[in-house]
Amino acid sequence: MSISTKAAVPAVTDATFADEVLASDVPVLVDFTAAWCGPCRMIAPVLAELAAEEDRFRIVSLDVDENPATSAAYGVMSMPTLMLFRAGEPVRSLVGARPKRRLLADLADAL
Structure with a gap:
């Protein structure tokens, strides 16, 4: 199974973060x-698999090296950090890779 991560998980930048995520x-x-x-x-x-399957939330990626302002604003120190935003606010933050089932379980009560 070869899913193109770039296509399935759109990238956001410091410039587009507010429109794509917060709004x-x-x-x-x-x-x-x-x-x-x-x-x-x-x-x-x-994440690519989830992006294709999920309709409860969107998934985007942000390269911390290319977009240091947003990373700093949210105190991101370790990668990967997965942060769930709802109504413009971060409601859950997870650090580290995890299998899909555990990721969904970790997000369930925040969705």
Whole structure:
């Protein structure tokens, strides 16, 4: 199964974060990621799969090296950090890669 992560999980930037995430009318899970991060590469296919299946929330990725302002604003220090935003506010923050079932369980009460 070869899902193109880039196509399934759109990237946001410092410039588009407010419109794409904070102003969204559905919850948005932001994958704070980096090209050099091994665990980020491990969770990418899981997020791509979820992006294709989920209709309760959107998933976007933000490269922390290319977009330091947003990463700093939310105190992101470790990658991957997955942050769920609802109504413009971060409501859940998870650090580290995890299997799809555990990720959904960790997000369930915040959705």
